[in-house]
Every structure is written in structure tokens, then in C-alpha cells.
Amino acid sequence: MAERLSTAEIEAQLASLPGWSLVGDRLEQTFRFQDFLGSIAFVNRLVEPSEQAGHHPDICISWNRVTVSLTTHDAGGITQRDLDLAKVISTLAAG
Numbered sequence: 038m039a040e041r042l043s044t045a046e047i048e049a050q051l052a053s054l055p056g057w058s059l060v061g062d063r064l065e066q067t068f069r070f071q072d073f074l075g076s077i078a079f080v081n082r083l084v085e086p087s088e089q090a091g092h093h094p095d096i097c098i099s100w101n102r103v104t105v106s107l108t109t110h111d112a113g114g115i116t117q118r119d120l121d122l123a124k125v126i127s128t129l130a131a132g
């Protein structure tokens with residue numbers, strides 16, 4: 038099982054993950070798109086990499102905004118799996 042990371046470890050890695058914030062025991066970012074279809078297309082791009090990783094974001098869609106939230110349930114906080122998936126998700130936001 039992946040181990041929960043310390044706040045210092047998370048913040049060190051967040052330096053190279055623009056837009057992601059530590060919110061409680063989650064990593065979060067809100068991505069903006071042109072419209073609802075842009076949001077849905079982004080969410081669809083998340084499906085395969087998340088399945089491949091066996092790790093899945095919580096997703097909230099609000100018209101042209103998609104808030105993505107990552108945590109590791111078993112660990113009760115943020116692990117390397119969340120940071121790795123955040124990195125992949127950032128690459129998918131550009132379209």
C-alpha cells in the first residue's frame with residue numbers, strides 16, 4: 038500500500054505541479070474550459086489514464102469548470118499515487 042506523505046513532502050512536489058493545491062487531505066485543482074462540452078471532453082480524457090493507474094479522481098463539473106480532487110482512501114491522505122495522477126491530469130487539460 039502507498040504511504041501517506043508528509044505536508045513537507047507534498048509541498049516540495051507541488052512546486053512542480055502548477056495550479057494544484059493542498060486542501061485538507063486532498064490535492065485539488067479547478068480547470069476551466071470554453072464550455073460544458075470542453076469540460077466533458079476533459080473528463081473523458083481522464084478515464085483511461087485513471088483506469089490504467091487504478092486510481093480515480095473525484096470530479097465536480099460546473100458548466101465550463103471541472104474541479105478534480107485526489108486522495109488515497111486506504112492511506113487516509115495523499116500518497117505518491119495522487120501526485121503521479123495529478124501530473125498526468127495536468128497534461129490532459131490542454132486538450
Ligand SMILES: C[C@H](O)[C@H](O)[C@H]1CNC2=NC(N)=NC(=O)C2=N1
Pocket residue numbers: 091092093094095107108109110111
Ligand atoms: C480497490 C481499488 O484499487 C481501490 O479502491 C482504489 C480505486 N481508486 C482509487 N482512487 C483514489 N483516488 N483513491 C483510492 O484510494 C482508490 N482506491
